[in-house]
Amino acid sequence: MDINFFLFFRKKYNLMLSSINFIIDSYDEIKDYQLRNNIEGDSVIFTKDQTIKRNCIMEKIQILNLIDICNSHIKNICNHEFIDDNIDIDLDNSQAITYCRICELTEDEIFK
Ligand SMILES: [Zn+2]
Numbered sequence: 001m002d003i004n005f006f007l008f009f010r011k012k013y014n015l016m017l018s019s020i021n022f023i024i025d026s027y028d029e030i031k032d033y034q035l036r037n038n039i040e041g042d043s044v045i046f047t048k049d050q051t052i053k054r055n056c057i058m059e060k061i062q063i064l065n066l067i068d069i070c071n072s073h074i075k076n077i078c079n080h081e082f083i084d085d086n087i088d089i090d091l092d093n094s095q096a097i098t099y100c101r102i103c104e105l106t107e108d109e110i111f112k
């Protein structure tokens with residue numbers, strides 16, 4: 001299959017992953033809010049039933065697996081064109097990286 005197929009799917013799975021992480025974080029924030037304010041479980045709609053959060057965590061595992069599968073295909077079929085760059089770690093430090101311009105995987109990800 002064409003590399004664009006895998007790049008498109010990986011992009012969509014990463015967007016889905018961001019949305020799922022947002023939902024999981026929101027559940028945790030609701031739980032923290034409840035604990036900080038000493039709100040009884042019965043009065044808050046999400047505290048008793050964590051089914052949606054559990055399902056999101058299961059879905060997250062599947063999406064991470066699908067991203068891995070996409071990356072393993074991309075690694076093999078991309079005609080990698082490497083470029084050197086620096087990424088900021090914090091305000092004072094940056095780190096040199098080499099990644100592919102086409103598939104955006106780093107050398108470490110491709111050759112591990
Ligand atoms: Zn590449």
